[in-house]
Amino acid sequence: MTAKNESISEWLSGGGRAIPLFKVFMPAGVLDALKDVLYSGYIGEGPRVAEFERRLVPWLGTEHILALNSGTSAIHLALRLADVGPGDDVISSPMTCVATNEPILERGARVVWADIDPWTGNMDAADVARKIGPRTKAVIAVHWGGNPCDLGALNAIGREHGVRIIEDACHAFGARYRGAPVGSHSDFACFSFQAIKEITTVDGGALACRSENDAERGRLLRWYGIDRRSKRKDFRCEADIVEHGYKFHMHDVAAAIGLEQLKHVAGNLAKHRAHAARYDEAFAGLKTVTPLKRTDAGESACWLYTLRVRRRAAFVRAMDEAGITVSQVHARNDKHTIFRESARPLPGVDAFAAEHICIPVGWWLTEEQLACIIEAVCRFDGN
Ligand SMILES: Cc1ncc(COP(=O)(O)O)c(C=O)c1O
The missing domain is CATH 3.40.640.10 (Type I PLP-dependent aspartate aminotransferase-like (Major domain))
Structure with a gap:
Protein backbone atom coordinates (compact mmCIF):
# COMPACT_ATOMS: atom_id res chain seq x y z
CA MET A 1 0.00 0.00 0.00
CA THR A 2 2.90 2.36 0.54
CA ALA A 3 4.21 4.45 -2.30
CA LYS A 4 7.64 3.60 -3.74
CA ASN A 5 10.60 4.51 -1.51
CA GLU A 6 8.28 5.48 1.34
CA SER A 7 8.79 3.97 4.79
CA ILE A 8 5.82 2.70 6.81
CA SER A 9 6.22 5.57 9.29
CA GLU A 10 6.33 8.16 6.49
CA TRP A 11 3.22 6.65 4.98
CA LEU A 12 1.26 6.51 8.26
CA SER A 13 2.12 10.10 9.10
CA GLY A 14 1.06 11.28 5.66
CA GLY A 15 4.37 11.28 3.81
CA GLY A 16 4.11 13.85 1.07
CA ARG A 17 0.31 13.77 1.20
CA ALA A 18 -1.83 16.53 2.58
CA ILE A 19 -3.68 14.77 5.38
CA PRO A 20 -1.92 12.42 7.80
CA LEU A 21 -3.69 9.67 9.75
CA PHE A 22 -1.48 10.26 12.80
CA LYS A 23 0.68 13.10 13.95
CA VAL A 24 3.08 13.42 16.89
CA PHE A 25 2.05 16.18 19.28
CA MET A 26 5.08 17.88 20.81
CA PRO A 27 4.45 21.20 22.59
CA ALA A 28 7.21 23.83 22.58
CA LYS A 263 -1.00 20.43 29.94
CA HIS A 264 -2.48 20.09 26.44
CA VAL A 265 -4.29 16.79 26.41
CA ALA A 266 -7.75 18.07 27.36
CA GLY A 267 -7.71 20.47 24.41
CA ASN A 268 -6.52 17.80 22.01
CA LEU A 269 -9.11 15.28 23.19
CA ALA A 270 -11.85 17.88 22.72
CA LYS A 271 -10.73 18.32 19.11
CA HIS A 272 -10.75 14.56 18.43
CA ARG A 273 -14.28 14.37 19.83
CA ALA A 274 -15.53 17.41 17.94
CA HIS A 275 -14.16 16.02 14.66
CA ALA A 276 -15.78 12.64 15.33
CA ALA A 277 -19.12 14.37 15.98
CA ARG A 278 -18.79 16.22 12.65
CA TYR A 279 -18.21 12.93 10.83
CA ASP A 280 -21.15 11.24 12.62
CA GLU A 281 -23.46 13.93 11.32
CA ALA A 282 -22.01 14.04 7.81
CA PHE A 283 -21.98 10.25 7.33
CA ALA A 284 -25.34 9.45 8.95
CA GLY A 285 -27.26 8.91 5.69
CA LEU A 286 -24.58 7.10 3.68
CA LYS A 287 -25.38 3.73 2.11
CA THR A 288 -22.11 1.84 1.70
CA VAL A 289 -19.95 3.61 4.29
CA THR A 290 -21.01 3.14 7.91
CA PRO A 291 -19.24 4.54 11.00
CA LEU A 292 -18.79 2.29 14.03
CA LYS A 293 -21.07 2.94 17.00
CA ARG A 294 -19.80 4.54 20.18
CA THR A 295 -21.03 3.66 23.66
CA ASP A 296 -23.90 5.54 25.31
CA ALA A 297 -22.49 4.52 28.69
CA GLY A 298 -19.51 6.81 28.47
CA GLU A 299 -17.33 8.91 26.26
CA SER A 300 -14.79 7.68 23.74
CA ALA A 301 -11.32 9.20 23.50
CA CYS A 302 -11.94 9.12 19.71
CA TRP A 303 -8.32 8.21 19.07
CA LEU A 304 -9.48 6.48 15.88
CA TYR A 305 -12.50 7.08 13.69
CA THR A 306 -13.37 3.76 12.06
CA LEU A 307 -15.72 3.12 9.17
CA ARG A 308 -16.98 -0.11 7.76
CA VAL A 309 -16.84 -0.02 3.96
CA ARG A 310 -17.96 -2.86 1.73
CA ARG A 311 -15.64 -1.96 -1.18
CA ARG A 312 -12.65 -1.26 1.04
CA ALA A 313 -9.91 -1.58 -1.59
CA ALA A 314 -11.72 0.92 -3.85
CA PHE A 315 -12.24 3.24 -0.84
CA VAL A 316 -8.54 3.16 -0.01
CA ARG A 317 -7.71 4.04 -3.63
CA ALA A 318 -10.23 6.89 -3.64
CA MET A 319 -8.83 8.31 -0.39
CA ASP A 320 -5.30 7.96 -1.71
CA GLU A 321 -6.24 9.95 -4.81
CA ALA A 322 -7.79 12.63 -2.57
CA GLY A 323 -4.55 12.83 -0.53
CA ILE A 324 -6.08 11.33 2.61
CA THR A 325 -4.12 8.72 4.56
CA VAL A 326 -6.27 5.83 5.79
CA SER A 327 -5.38 2.50 7.39
CA GLN A 328 -6.82 -0.57 9.08
CA VAL A 329 -4.37 0.29 11.92
CA HIS A 330 -4.49 -3.24 13.37
CA ALA A 331 -4.90 -6.61 11.66
CA ARG A 332 -6.68 -9.49 13.35
CA ASN A 333 -4.16 -11.36 15.51
CA ASP A 334 -5.74 -14.80 15.29
CA LYS A 335 -4.32 -15.50 11.80
CA HIS A 336 -0.70 -15.36 13.00
CA THR A 337 1.14 -18.66 13.23
CA ILE A 338 1.98 -18.02 16.90
CA PHE A 339 -1.74 -18.14 17.75
CA ARG A 340 -2.67 -21.13 15.53
CA GLU A 341 -3.62 -23.33 18.50
CA SER A 342 -6.27 -20.81 19.54
CA ALA A 343 -8.07 -20.77 16.16
CA ARG A 344 -11.86 -20.87 16.32
CA PRO A 345 -14.82 -19.38 14.41
CA LEU A 346 -15.27 -15.66 15.13
CA PRO A 347 -18.05 -14.29 12.91
CA GLY A 348 -17.94 -10.80 14.49
CA VAL A 349 -14.21 -10.51 13.83
CA ASP A 350 -14.73 -11.79 10.24
CA ALA A 351 -17.33 -9.10 9.53
CA PHE A 352 -15.29 -6.32 11.12
CA ALA A 353 -11.90 -7.25 9.70
CA ALA A 354 -13.26 -7.53 6.15
CA GLU A 355 -14.51 -3.93 6.11
CA HIS A 356 -12.89 -1.72 8.74
CA ILE A 357 -10.82 1.32 7.83
CA CYS A 358 -9.74 4.35 9.88
CA ILE A 359 -9.77 7.92 8.60
CA PRO A 360 -7.91 10.90 10.15
CA VAL A 361 -9.77 12.39 13.14
CA GLY A 362 -7.08 13.98 15.29
CA TRP A 363 -6.32 17.40 16.78
CA TRP A 364 -4.16 18.36 13.77
CA LEU A 365 -6.97 18.54 11.21
CA THR A 366 -7.81 21.97 9.83
CA GLU A 367 -11.30 23.04 8.82
CA GLU A 368 -10.31 22.63 5.15
CA GLN A 369 -8.97 19.14 5.75
CA LEU A 370 -12.14 18.08 7.58
CA ALA A 371 -14.25 19.39 4.71
CA CYS A 372 -12.00 17.58 2.20
CA ILE A 373 -12.34 14.26 4.08
CA ILE A 374 -16.12 14.60 4.41
CA GLU A 375 -16.41 15.45 0.73
CA ALA A 376 -14.23 12.53 -0.37
CA VAL A 377 -16.07 9.98 1.78
CA CYS A 378 -19.53 11.20 0.67
CA ARG A 379 -18.42 11.26 -2.97
CA PHE A 380 -17.20 7.65 -2.70
CA ASP A 381 -20.50 6.60 -1.16
CA GLY A 382 -22.44 8.24 -4.01
CA ASN A 383 -20.48 6.38 -6.73
C1 LIG B 1 -4.18 -1.67 21.49
C2 LIG B 1 -2.74 -1.53 21.82
N1 LIG B 1 -2.23 -2.25 22.82
C3 LIG B 1 -0.94 -2.16 23.19
C4 LIG B 1 -0.08 -1.33 22.53
C5 LIG B 1 1.37 -1.29 22.93
O1 LIG B 1 1.74 -0.05 23.42
P1 LIG B 1 3.29 0.41 23.35
O2 LIG B 1 3.59 0.68 21.92
O3 LIG B 1 3.33 1.63 24.21
O4 LIG B 1 4.09 -0.70 23.90
C6 LIG B 1 -0.54 -0.56 21.47
C7 LIG B 1 0.39 0.34 20.76
O5 LIG B 1 0.18 0.93 19.78
C8 LIG B 1 -1.91 -0.64 21.11
O6 LIG B 1 -2.41 0.07 20.10
Whole structure:
Protein backbone atom coordinates (compact mmCIF):
# COMPACT_ATOMS: atom_id res chain seq x y z
CA MET A 1 0.00 0.00 0.00
CA THR A 2 2.90 2.36 0.54
CA ALA A 3 4.21 4.45 -2.30
CA LYS A 4 7.64 3.60 -3.74
CA ASN A 5 10.60 4.51 -1.51
CA GLU A 6 8.28 5.48 1.34
CA SER A 7 8.79 3.97 4.79
CA ILE A 8 5.82 2.70 6.81
CA SER A 9 6.22 5.57 9.29
CA GLU A 10 6.33 8.16 6.49
CA TRP A 11 3.22 6.65 4.98
CA LEU A 12 1.26 6.51 8.26
CA SER A 13 2.12 10.10 9.10
CA GLY A 14 1.06 11.28 5.66
CA GLY A 15 4.37 11.28 3.81
CA GLY A 16 4.11 13.85 1.07
CA ARG A 17 0.31 13.77 1.20
CA ALA A 18 -1.83 16.53 2.58
CA ILE A 19 -3.68 14.77 5.38
CA PRO A 20 -1.92 12.42 7.80
CA LEU A 21 -3.69 9.67 9.75
CA PHE A 22 -1.48 10.26 12.80
CA LYS A 23 0.68 13.10 13.95
CA VAL A 24 3.08 13.42 16.89
CA PHE A 25 2.05 16.18 19.28
CA MET A 26 5.08 17.88 20.81
CA PRO A 27 4.45 21.20 22.59
CA ALA A 28 7.21 23.83 22.58
CA GLY A 29 7.47 23.69 26.41
CA VAL A 30 9.06 20.25 26.09
CA LEU A 31 12.39 21.80 25.07
CA ASP A 32 12.83 23.76 28.33
CA ALA A 33 11.60 20.81 30.37
CA LEU A 34 14.12 18.55 28.62
CA LYS A 35 16.98 20.98 29.14
CA ASP A 36 16.16 21.09 32.86
CA VAL A 37 16.05 17.35 33.29
CA LEU A 38 18.97 16.47 31.01
CA TYR A 39 21.34 18.79 32.90
CA SER A 40 19.87 18.16 36.37
CA GLY A 41 22.40 15.42 37.04
CA TYR A 42 19.63 12.84 37.36
CA ILE A 43 17.81 11.22 34.43
CA GLY A 44 16.73 7.85 35.84
CA GLU A 45 13.45 7.10 37.60
CA GLY A 46 13.13 9.97 40.04
CA PRO A 47 11.02 12.94 41.11
CA ARG A 48 9.59 13.66 37.66
CA VAL A 49 8.25 10.12 37.37
CA ALA A 50 6.63 10.48 40.81
CA GLU A 51 5.10 13.80 39.78
CA PHE A 52 3.89 12.40 36.45
CA GLU A 53 2.18 9.55 38.34
CA ARG A 54 0.48 12.09 40.66
CA ARG A 55 -0.71 14.16 37.69
CA LEU A 56 -2.17 11.05 36.04
CA VAL A 57 -4.48 10.38 39.01
CA PRO A 58 -7.43 12.55 37.85
CA TRP A 59 -7.09 11.17 34.33
CA LEU A 60 -7.07 7.50 35.31
CA GLY A 61 -9.31 7.71 38.38
CA THR A 62 -7.06 5.74 40.73
CA GLU A 63 -4.11 6.62 42.94
CA HIS A 64 -2.42 3.32 42.26
CA ILE A 65 -0.51 4.16 39.09
CA LEU A 66 2.84 2.87 37.86
CA ALA A 67 4.59 4.81 35.09
CA LEU A 68 6.40 2.38 32.79
CA ASN A 69 8.51 2.32 29.65
CA SER A 70 5.70 1.14 27.33
CA GLY A 71 2.12 0.02 27.06
CA THR A 72 3.43 -3.45 26.20
CA SER A 73 5.30 -3.53 29.52
CA ALA A 74 2.05 -2.55 31.28
CA ILE A 75 0.33 -5.60 29.75
CA HIS A 76 3.21 -7.93 30.71
CA LEU A 77 3.12 -6.56 34.26
CA ALA A 78 -0.68 -6.81 34.57
CA LEU A 79 -0.60 -10.47 33.52
CA ARG A 80 2.19 -11.18 35.97
CA LEU A 81 0.32 -9.42 38.81
CA ALA A 82 -2.77 -11.44 37.90
CA ASP A 83 -0.55 -14.52 38.45
CA VAL A 84 -1.16 -15.78 34.91
CA GLY A 85 1.16 -18.68 34.12
CA PRO A 86 1.48 -22.04 32.37
CA GLY A 87 -1.78 -23.98 32.29
CA ASP A 88 -3.92 -20.83 32.49
CA ASP A 89 -6.25 -19.42 29.84
CA VAL A 90 -6.60 -15.73 29.09
CA ILE A 91 -9.65 -14.60 27.13
CA SER A 92 -8.77 -11.82 24.74
CA SER A 93 -9.73 -10.09 21.51
CA PRO A 94 -7.84 -10.70 18.27
CA MET A 95 -8.82 -7.27 16.91
CA THR A 96 -5.93 -5.31 18.36
CA CYS A 97 -2.20 -4.65 18.29
CA VAL A 98 -0.19 -7.85 18.80
CA ALA A 99 1.15 -6.15 21.93
CA THR A 100 -2.11 -7.13 23.64
CA ASN A 101 -1.70 -10.83 23.03
CA GLU A 102 1.98 -11.73 22.73
CA PRO A 103 2.48 -11.17 26.49
CA ILE A 104 -0.07 -13.95 27.15
CA LEU A 105 2.19 -16.39 25.28
CA GLU A 106 5.21 -15.04 27.11
CA ARG A 107 3.54 -16.01 30.42
CA GLY A 108 3.21 -19.56 29.04
CA ALA A 109 -0.59 -19.27 29.04
CA ARG A 110 -3.10 -20.05 26.29
CA VAL A 111 -5.06 -17.41 24.39
CA VAL A 112 -8.81 -18.02 24.12
CA TRP A 113 -10.40 -15.66 21.61
CA ALA A 114 -13.68 -14.00 22.37
CA ASP A 115 -15.66 -12.59 19.49
CA ILE A 116 -16.24 -8.87 19.03
CA ASP A 117 -19.26 -6.71 18.27
CA PRO A 118 -18.71 -5.98 14.56
CA TRP A 119 -20.19 -2.49 14.99
CA THR A 120 -17.83 -1.37 17.78
CA GLY A 121 -14.74 -3.57 17.38
CA ASN A 122 -14.99 -4.25 21.13
CA MET A 123 -15.18 -7.59 22.90
CA ASP A 124 -18.62 -9.17 23.16
CA ALA A 125 -19.18 -9.68 26.90
CA ALA A 126 -21.77 -12.42 26.27
CA ASP A 127 -19.15 -14.40 24.32
CA VAL A 128 -16.65 -13.89 27.14
CA ALA A 129 -19.19 -15.37 29.59
CA ARG A 130 -19.63 -18.39 27.29
CA LYS A 131 -15.88 -18.96 27.06
CA ILE A 132 -15.05 -18.80 30.77
CA GLY A 133 -13.76 -22.19 31.88
CA PRO A 134 -11.92 -23.75 34.82
CA ARG A 135 -8.56 -22.60 33.41
CA THR A 136 -9.57 -18.97 32.83
CA LYS A 137 -7.36 -16.68 34.91
CA ALA A 138 -7.89 -13.31 33.24
CA VAL A 139 -9.70 -11.41 30.52
CA ILE A 140 -8.06 -8.66 28.44
CA ALA A 141 -10.52 -6.17 26.95
CA VAL A 142 -9.34 -3.70 24.30
CA HIS A 143 -11.14 -0.36 23.89
CA TRP A 144 -11.04 -0.14 20.09
CA GLY A 145 -10.24 3.40 18.98
CA GLY A 146 -10.73 4.67 22.55
CA ASN A 147 -14.40 3.68 22.79
CA PRO A 148 -14.94 1.92 26.14
CA CYS A 149 -15.96 -1.75 26.21
CA ASP A 150 -18.95 -2.89 28.28
CA LEU A 151 -16.97 -2.67 31.51
CA GLY A 152 -20.06 -3.19 33.69
CA ALA A 153 -20.75 -6.60 32.13
CA LEU A 154 -17.08 -7.63 31.98
CA ASN A 155 -16.43 -6.79 35.63
CA ALA A 156 -19.62 -8.61 36.68
CA ILE A 157 -18.26 -11.72 34.87
CA GLY A 158 -14.89 -11.22 36.56
CA ARG A 159 -16.48 -11.02 40.02
CA GLU A 160 -18.74 -14.02 39.43
CA HIS A 161 -15.93 -16.31 38.27
CA GLY A 162 -12.99 -14.95 40.24
CA VAL A 163 -11.25 -13.87 37.03
CA ARG A 164 -9.08 -10.73 36.81
CA ILE A 165 -10.12 -8.09 34.31
CA ILE A 166 -7.32 -6.30 32.46
CA GLU A 167 -8.17 -3.40 30.17
CA ASP A 168 -5.93 -2.68 27.23
CA ALA A 169 -6.65 1.04 27.31
CA CYS A 170 -3.78 1.93 24.99
CA HIS A 171 -6.21 3.73 22.63
CA ALA A 172 -8.31 5.14 25.44
CA PHE A 173 -6.44 7.75 27.45
CA GLY A 174 -9.08 10.29 28.53
CA ALA A 175 -12.07 8.04 27.82
CA ARG A 176 -14.83 7.78 30.42
CA TYR A 177 -17.29 5.04 31.34
CA ARG A 178 -20.36 5.60 33.52
CA GLY A 179 -19.07 8.99 34.60
CA ALA A 180 -15.61 7.82 35.71
CA PRO A 181 -12.28 7.74 33.85
CA VAL A 182 -11.20 4.59 32.05
CA GLY A 183 -8.53 3.31 34.41
CA SER A 184 -10.81 3.24 37.47
CA HIS A 185 -13.12 0.32 36.67
CA SER A 186 -11.14 -2.92 36.59
CA ASP A 187 -8.30 -4.72 38.33
CA PHE A 188 -5.83 -3.31 35.82
CA ALA A 189 -5.82 -0.83 32.94
CA CYS A 190 -2.83 -0.50 30.61
CA PHE A 191 -2.01 2.77 28.82
CA SER A 192 0.47 3.60 26.07
CA PHE A 193 2.37 6.86 25.67
CA GLN A 194 4.02 5.75 22.43
CA ALA A 195 4.65 8.32 19.67
CA ILE A 196 1.18 8.80 18.22
CA LYS A 197 -1.03 8.32 21.26
CA GLU A 198 -3.13 11.01 23.00
CA ILE A 199 -0.06 11.84 25.03
CA THR A 200 3.42 10.68 24.20
CA THR A 201 6.57 10.32 26.25
CA VAL A 202 8.32 9.15 23.04
CA ASP A 203 7.83 5.64 24.38
CA GLY A 204 6.12 4.99 27.66
CA GLY A 205 3.11 3.60 29.39
CA ALA A 206 1.25 3.29 32.65
CA LEU A 207 -0.45 0.57 34.64
CA ALA A 208 -3.47 1.67 36.67
CA CYS A 209 -4.29 -0.78 39.46
CA ARG A 210 -7.47 -1.01 41.47
CA SER A 211 -5.71 -2.29 44.59
CA GLU A 212 -2.82 -0.83 46.51
CA ASN A 213 -1.47 -4.37 47.04
CA ASP A 214 -1.15 -4.96 43.29
CA ALA A 215 0.46 -1.54 42.85
CA GLU A 216 2.97 -2.20 45.67
CA ARG A 217 3.98 -5.52 44.15
CA GLY A 218 4.10 -3.94 40.69
CA ARG A 219 6.35 -1.16 41.98
CA LEU A 220 8.92 -3.83 42.94
CA LEU A 221 8.50 -5.91 39.78
CA ARG A 222 8.95 -2.94 37.46
CA TRP A 223 12.57 -2.70 38.59
CA TYR A 224 14.09 -6.17 39.17
CA GLY A 225 12.12 -6.76 42.37
CA ILE A 226 14.01 -4.00 44.21
CA ASP A 227 12.32 -1.25 46.21
CA ARG A 228 13.70 1.99 44.77
CA ARG A 229 11.98 4.00 47.49
CA SER A 230 14.05 2.31 50.16
CA LYS A 231 15.71 4.80 52.49
CA ARG A 232 18.96 2.82 52.50
CA LYS A 233 21.72 4.57 50.62
CA ASP A 234 22.95 1.75 48.46
CA PHE A 235 19.68 -0.05 47.86
CA ARG A 236 20.93 -1.71 44.66
CA CYS A 237 23.37 -3.79 46.65
CA GLU A 238 21.64 -4.20 49.97
CA ALA A 239 18.15 -5.21 48.85
CA ASP A 240 17.11 -8.82 49.12
CA ILE A 241 15.12 -9.78 46.05
CA VAL A 242 12.27 -12.09 46.97
CA GLU A 243 10.51 -12.06 43.60
CA HIS A 244 12.27 -11.53 40.28
CA GLY A 245 11.11 -8.57 38.20
CA TYR A 246 11.72 -6.62 35.01
CA LYS A 247 13.26 -3.37 33.82
CA PHE A 248 9.97 -1.69 32.97
CA HIS A 249 10.23 1.62 34.84
CA MET A 250 9.80 5.05 33.25
CA HIS A 251 12.74 7.47 33.49
CA ASP A 252 12.67 11.18 34.33
CA VAL A 253 13.37 12.29 30.75
CA ALA A 254 10.22 10.58 29.50
CA ALA A 255 8.25 11.83 32.51
CA ALA A 256 9.37 15.42 31.86
CA ILE A 257 7.90 15.16 28.35
CA GLY A 258 4.74 13.56 29.74
CA LEU A 259 4.25 16.39 32.25
CA GLU A 260 4.34 18.94 29.42
CA GLN A 261 1.99 16.83 27.30
CA LEU A 262 -0.58 16.64 30.09
CA LYS A 263 -1.00 20.43 29.94
CA HIS A 264 -2.48 20.09 26.44
CA VAL A 265 -4.29 16.79 26.41
CA ALA A 266 -7.75 18.07 27.36
CA GLY A 267 -7.71 20.47 24.41
CA ASN A 268 -6.52 17.80 22.01
CA LEU A 269 -9.11 15.28 23.19
CA ALA A 270 -11.85 17.88 22.72
CA LYS A 271 -10.73 18.32 19.11
CA HIS A 272 -10.75 14.56 18.43
CA ARG A 273 -14.28 14.37 19.83
CA ALA A 274 -15.53 17.41 17.94
CA HIS A 275 -14.16 16.02 14.66
CA ALA A 276 -15.78 12.64 15.33
CA ALA A 277 -19.12 14.37 15.98
CA ARG A 278 -18.79 16.22 12.65
CA TYR A 279 -18.21 12.93 10.83
CA ASP A 280 -21.15 11.24 12.62
CA GLU A 281 -23.46 13.93 11.32
CA ALA A 282 -22.01 14.04 7.81
CA PHE A 283 -21.98 10.25 7.33
CA ALA A 284 -25.34 9.45 8.95
CA GLY A 285 -27.26 8.91 5.69
CA LEU A 286 -24.58 7.10 3.68
CA LYS A 287 -25.38 3.73 2.11
CA THR A 288 -22.11 1.84 1.70
CA VAL A 289 -19.95 3.61 4.29
CA THR A 290 -21.01 3.14 7.91
CA PRO A 291 -19.24 4.54 11.00
CA LEU A 292 -18.79 2.29 14.03
CA LYS A 293 -21.07 2.94 17.00
CA ARG A 294 -19.80 4.54 20.18
CA THR A 295 -21.03 3.66 23.66
CA ASP A 296 -23.90 5.54 25.31
CA ALA A 297 -22.49 4.52 28.69
CA GLY A 298 -19.51 6.81 28.47
CA GLU A 299 -17.33 8.91 26.26
CA SER A 300 -14.79 7.68 23.74
CA ALA A 301 -11.32 9.20 23.50
CA CYS A 302 -11.94 9.12 19.71
CA TRP A 303 -8.32 8.21 19.07
CA LEU A 304 -9.48 6.48 15.88
CA TYR A 305 -12.50 7.08 13.69
CA THR A 306 -13.37 3.76 12.06
CA LEU A 307 -15.72 3.12 9.17
CA ARG A 308 -16.98 -0.11 7.76
CA VAL A 309 -16.84 -0.02 3.96
CA ARG A 310 -17.96 -2.86 1.73
CA ARG A 311 -15.64 -1.96 -1.18
CA ARG A 312 -12.65 -1.26 1.04
CA ALA A 313 -9.91 -1.58 -1.59
CA ALA A 314 -11.72 0.92 -3.85
CA PHE A 315 -12.24 3.24 -0.84
CA VAL A 316 -8.54 3.16 -0.01
CA ARG A 317 -7.71 4.04 -3.63
CA ALA A 318 -10.23 6.89 -3.64
CA MET A 319 -8.83 8.31 -0.39
CA ASP A 320 -5.30 7.96 -1.71
CA GLU A 321 -6.24 9.95 -4.81
CA ALA A 322 -7.79 12.63 -2.57
CA GLY A 323 -4.55 12.83 -0.53
CA ILE A 324 -6.08 11.33 2.61
CA THR A 325 -4.12 8.72 4.56
CA VAL A 326 -6.27 5.83 5.79
CA SER A 327 -5.38 2.50 7.39
CA GLN A 328 -6.82 -0.57 9.08
CA VAL A 329 -4.37 0.29 11.92
CA HIS A 330 -4.49 -3.24 13.37
CA ALA A 331 -4.90 -6.61 11.66
CA ARG A 332 -6.68 -9.49 13.35
CA ASN A 333 -4.16 -11.36 15.51
CA ASP A 334 -5.74 -14.80 15.29
CA LYS A 335 -4.32 -15.50 11.80
CA HIS A 336 -0.70 -15.36 13.00
CA THR A 337 1.14 -18.66 13.23
CA ILE A 338 1.98 -18.02 16.90
CA PHE A 339 -1.74 -18.14 17.75
CA ARG A 340 -2.67 -21.13 15.53
CA GLU A 341 -3.62 -23.33 18.50
CA SER A 342 -6.27 -20.81 19.54
CA ALA A 343 -8.07 -20.77 16.16
CA ARG A 344 -11.86 -20.87 16.32
CA PRO A 345 -14.82 -19.38 14.41
CA LEU A 346 -15.27 -15.66 15.13
CA PRO A 347 -18.05 -14.29 12.91
CA GLY A 348 -17.94 -10.80 14.49
CA VAL A 349 -14.21 -10.51 13.83
CA ASP A 350 -14.73 -11.79 10.24
CA ALA A 351 -17.33 -9.10 9.53
CA PHE A 352 -15.29 -6.32 11.12
CA ALA A 353 -11.90 -7.25 9.70
CA ALA A 354 -13.26 -7.53 6.15
CA GLU A 355 -14.51 -3.93 6.11
CA HIS A 356 -12.89 -1.72 8.74
CA ILE A 357 -10.82 1.32 7.83
CA CYS A 358 -9.74 4.35 9.88
CA ILE A 359 -9.77 7.92 8.60
CA PRO A 360 -7.91 10.90 10.15
CA VAL A 361 -9.77 12.39 13.14
CA GLY A 362 -7.08 13.98 15.29
CA TRP A 363 -6.32 17.40 16.78
CA TRP A 364 -4.16 18.36 13.77
CA LEU A 365 -6.97 18.54 11.21
CA THR A 366 -7.81 21.97 9.83
CA GLU A 367 -11.30 23.04 8.82
CA GLU A 368 -10.31 22.63 5.15
CA GLN A 369 -8.97 19.14 5.75
CA LEU A 370 -12.14 18.08 7.58
CA ALA A 371 -14.25 19.39 4.71
CA CYS A 372 -12.00 17.58 2.20
CA ILE A 373 -12.34 14.26 4.08
CA ILE A 374 -16.12 14.60 4.41
CA GLU A 375 -16.41 15.45 0.73
CA ALA A 376 -14.23 12.53 -0.37
CA VAL A 377 -16.07 9.98 1.78
CA CYS A 378 -19.53 11.20 0.67
CA ARG A 379 -18.42 11.26 -2.97
CA PHE A 380 -17.20 7.65 -2.70
CA ASP A 381 -20.50 6.60 -1.16
CA GLY A 382 -22.44 8.24 -4.01
CA ASN A 383 -20.48 6.38 -6.73
C1 LIG B 1 -4.18 -1.67 21.49
C2 LIG B 1 -2.74 -1.53 21.82
N1 LIG B 1 -2.23 -2.25 22.82
C3 LIG B 1 -0.94 -2.16 23.19
C4 LIG B 1 -0.08 -1.33 22.53
C5 LIG B 1 1.37 -1.29 22.93
O1 LIG B 1 1.74 -0.05 23.42
P1 LIG B 1 3.29 0.41 23.35
O2 LIG B 1 3.59 0.68 21.92
O3 LIG B 1 3.33 1.63 24.21
O4 LIG B 1 4.09 -0.70 23.90
C6 LIG B 1 -0.54 -0.56 21.47
C7 LIG B 1 0.39 0.34 20.76
O5 LIG B 1 0.18 0.93 19.78
C8 LIG B 1 -1.91 -0.64 21.11
O6 LIG B 1 -2.41 0.07 20.10
